[in-house]
Amino acid sequence: WNRKREQIMTILNVAQTAVALLWTLGVGSSASFALANKEVKPAESEEPQAIQVMFVNQTPNEVIDLYWVDPRYPADTNDRNKLVARIAPRGGWEATQTFVGHEFAYELYGKVHYVNPRMPNNYGEEFIVLSGDKEDYRVRCEVSVNSKSYTDFFEISVRPYWSPRGASRFLELVREKYYDGVAINRVLPNYIAQFGIAKDYEVRSKQQEIKILDDFPNYVRFDPGVMSFAGSGPDSRSTEVFAVMPGINEDELVKFGQNIWEVPFAKIMGDLENSALTKFYAGYGSSPDSTLIYEEDGYTKYLPKKFPKLDYIDRCYVVEEAGIDALSEGEF
DSSP: OHHHHHHHHHHHHHHHHHHHHHHHTTOGGGHHHHHHTTOOOOOSSSSOOEEEEEEEEOOSSOOEEEEEEOTTSOTTSTTSEEEEEEEOTTTEEEEEEEETTOEEEEEETTEEEEEOOOOOOTTSEEEEEOOTTOOOEEEEEEEEETTTTEEEEEEEEEOTTTOHHHHHHHHHHHHTTTTTTOBOOEEETTTEEEEOOOSSHHHHHHHHTOOBOOOOOOOOOOOTTEEEEOOSSTTOBOSOEEEEOTTOOHHHHTTTTOSTTOOOOEEEOSOGGGSGGGGSOOTTTTOSOHHHHTSTTIIIIIHHHHOTTOOBEEEEEEGGGTTTSOOOOOOO
């Protein structure tokens, strides 16, 4: 029995050492989630895995000082935290080469937060939004409804923790006033409303070529009001987004998210049944051809002549930033 007991204890010690090593390399309790997302796994060695990390600051006006936490020094010494960068607000970023499991720290709204890069994608990269405890950023879109009969608005809760790349891309486009004047070009009641092709030809041509990498699936349910980027394949998200309409049936609802690029990044807030979503002109359905809208005369001839009753976005803006940058005068 004593010999067997020693053998068992040896096995347990080896197992504990292996678990500790996996945790250090960033596998730990998230191993099954990472595996489901085709994470690039650390090599089976004691060498830490290199990773390229993009840290992004989406706060309205807070400059974030990002520090690398050097484990070689005690917590109470000045040498432990090494400044990596001062990251500007409203989409400022810092790209740094580090290793899986390394720890970074930043202070936001009086509280220190720690982040550990653990989930590189197939390109060995991770995208981290530094938002602290802040769950969302509110975007308001003022729109025409009932075939431009009058104006209304809807408010979007943009959630970086759902989809870091998707949320950051949408906020970037809103700040650039990309969606001002955009047509709600696809409206299918009890299904989706879609928009995202800019009014200005040069702007839409340029932005159409900018694609963002896919986020990891977040398994957020596509309920009514949830928004996602539209896409055509892996790493194809650009500018077009859609919102799930109220009244959608469960059979249609469960189909969303089956494509890797369909990841929720936001949700429209409030009473959806009586919101602007249900008031967009829907008589054309999916008839407007997005390929033709992208053409040079898409907004000057194609849409006004073929689809004169479409509704449009007047302007979109980040609510908390309304007093920081000048708002667009809108289209109406």
